[in-house]
Amino acid sequence: MQILDIFGIVVVVFAVILLFSVIKIVPQGREFTVERFGKYTKTLSPGISLLTPFVERIGRRMNMMEQVLDVPQQEVITKDNAMVKVDAIVFIQVMSASAAAYRVEDLPYAITQLCSTNLRTVIGSMELDEVLFQRDSINSRLLTVIDAATEPWGVKVNRIEIKDLTPPVDITNAMARQMKAERERRAVITEADGEKQAAIARAEGAKQSAILEAEGRREAAFRDAEAREREAEAEAKATAMVSQAIAAGDVNAINYFIAQKYVEAFAELARSPQQRTVIVPAEMSGLVGTLAGVGELVGLAREQQTRTPPTAPQPQRTAAPRTPPTRPAGGGSVPRT
Known part of the structure; x- marks a missing residue:
């Protein structure tokens, strides 16, 4: 049992x-x-x-899913004999299980070594400046080469990216100095351009100001000329009227002319910058009175001529000039006749 x-x-x-x-x-x-x-x-x-x-x-x-393989960092000599440290990552996907299983012994290791060798080949054919500034070109070249190499293994390489690229210390310092010098150059150029624009703006402003000032002077000169022209016309009309009055025998016109010129001369004397003290002459009123007396004499003569017949001329009577009241020595206002 x-x-x-x-x-x-x-x-x-x-x-x-x-x-x-x-x-x-x-x-x-x-x-x-x-x-x-x-x-x-x-x-x-x-x-x-x-x-x-x-x-x-x-x-x-x-x-069969997409996998990420890390390519270890390695030192690579560029075309211009510069030593750089570079590493990368590669994205792969197995498309044929049988090919990946039986055509290569260790698929991740094989792809990693393939990427390392091709990375040295591609970077070694380029100069340092190209390596530093053309990462996309390096990625494209590596992708084309490695994808073609892994196709018999049934593996598709989707992407390859340079993860880190480190140049030597001395080259890094030189690049830093170069970058600083380039930025200083750009700053100087920008500052000079700003000063240039400011100078142009100031010159344009001065030009506009000069133009406006010239236009203002021209307008002022035109107005002054017009004023002088009108003043001359008025003076001419006044002179014509006074001349007509004198021709008609009006003695007051002569008195007006002489008094006006006397006042203008005295005003110019008062406005003189060298004249600190203005002395008003005491004979000013006497002068005006004398002019008035002259006017009266002329008037009496005309009346005598109109009353006396032309056939019997009579002896002319002389009228004594009327002496106007005198002013104190200190001067004063001039009496009107």
Whole structure:
């Protein structure tokens, strides 16, 4: 009885083991290769699959998702003999599980070494300035070369990126000085351009100011000339009127002319910058009175001529001039006649 029980337990355990060896579940994003007596026969896709017991077995479990491989840092000599340290990252994806499993021994290691060698080749054919400023070109060249090399392995290289690129310390210092000098040059150029624009603006402002000032002087001169012209016309009319009055025998016109010239001369004397003290002559009123007397004499003469017939001329009577009242020595206002 005990032997039968032991045999039954062994049969159950064997059945369970057989069941697990026959039924295979492949997760999403993975593919399994199947080998029959060590030879590749097929590839299992994600899902459940059945194998032939004792004949078929799982060979390689391949990751079909995109993977990221890190290319270690290495020193590379450029075309102009400059030593730079560079590392990169590469994005790959297995497209054929059988090719990736059976055509290369260690796929990640193989791709890493391939990237390292091609990185040295590409950077070694370029000068330092090109390496520093043409990373996109380096990435494109590496992608083209490595993708073509990994195609027989069933691997697709999607992207390659230069992660870090470090030039030597002395070159870094020289680049820093160059950058500083370039920025100082740009600052000087910008400052000079600003001064140039400011000078142009100031010159333009001075030009406009000079133009406006010249226009103002021209307008003022035109107005002054017009004023002088009108003043001359008025003076001419006044002179004509006075001349007509004198011709008509009006002595007051002569008195007006002489008094006006006398007042103008006295005003010019008072406005003289060298004249600190103005002395008003005491004979001013006497002068005006004398003019009035002269006027009266002329008037009496005219009346005598009109009353006396022309056939019997009478001796002319001389009228004594009327002496106007005199002013104190200190001067004063001039009486009107």
